[in-house]
Amino acid sequence: MTSATDEHRIIAGAFTERVRGVSPAAWDNPAPCEGWVARDVVRHLVEWFPAFLKSGAGVELPQGPSVDDDPVAAWTVHCDGVQALLDDPATAGKVLSNPHIGRVPLDQAVDRFYTADVFMHTWDLARASGQEETLDPVRCARLLDGMLPLDDVLRKSGQYGPKVEIPESADVQTRLLAFIGRTP
Secondary structure, three states: OOOHHHHHHHHHHHHHHHHHHOOHHHHHOEOOOOOOEHHHHHHHHHHHHHHHHHHHHOOOOOOOOOOOOOHHHHHHHHHHHHHHHHHOHHHHHOEEEEOOOEEEEHHHHHHHHHHHHHHHHHHHHHHHHOOOOOOOHHHHHHHHHHHHHHHHHHHHHOOOOOOOOOOOOOOHHHHHHHHOOOOO
16 A cells, blocks of 8 residues: 555646546536536635634645646646645644644645545546546455445445445456445
8 A cells, every 4th residue: 555645646646637638618518526627626625624724723724826827837836735734744743733633734734635536526526527437446446345335324424425326346446436426
C-alpha cells in the first residue's frame, strides 16, 4: 500500500487529467450527483476540504480563483496545496481533531476522507464530461471493503445516496459506484 502522500499524488493526478480534459462547454453538463453539473464536482472538493482542515488542524490551504471563473485553476491551486501539505515532513507530526472522527494523524485523515473522495468523484467528473470512466479496480475494492461495514453510518451522514441495485456479478467499480448511490 502506498503512503498517503503518494496515494494523493496518484489519485489527484488522475482527477487533474479529467479536469484538464473537460471542454469549456462541458462544465455545465449534468453530473451523476443529483443537482450538480461538472463544475460542481470540482467546487465540492475545493470548498469542503479547506474548512475541514482549518477547523480540525489549523491548516490553511492556498485559495485559487473561483470555480465559476476558472475551474481548472481553482482545482490546480487547491490540489497543489494539498500535495504540498502532504509532502511537508512536519505534517507527519500533526493531528486532525474532529468531533465526529476523534483525533487522527493528519496525513491519514487526508487519505481517508479527502483522497478517497477525490477518487470517487473522478468517475463523476468523467461521466459528466464524457471522458474515460475507468477507476483502478484495486483501489475500488479497497475502498468498498472499508465502506461496507460502515453502511449505516455512511447513509446517516447524508453524504451518500441510497444504494443502487445491480447484479451480483457486477465488477468491483460498478459495485462501488452502486454502493455510494451512483447509477453506473
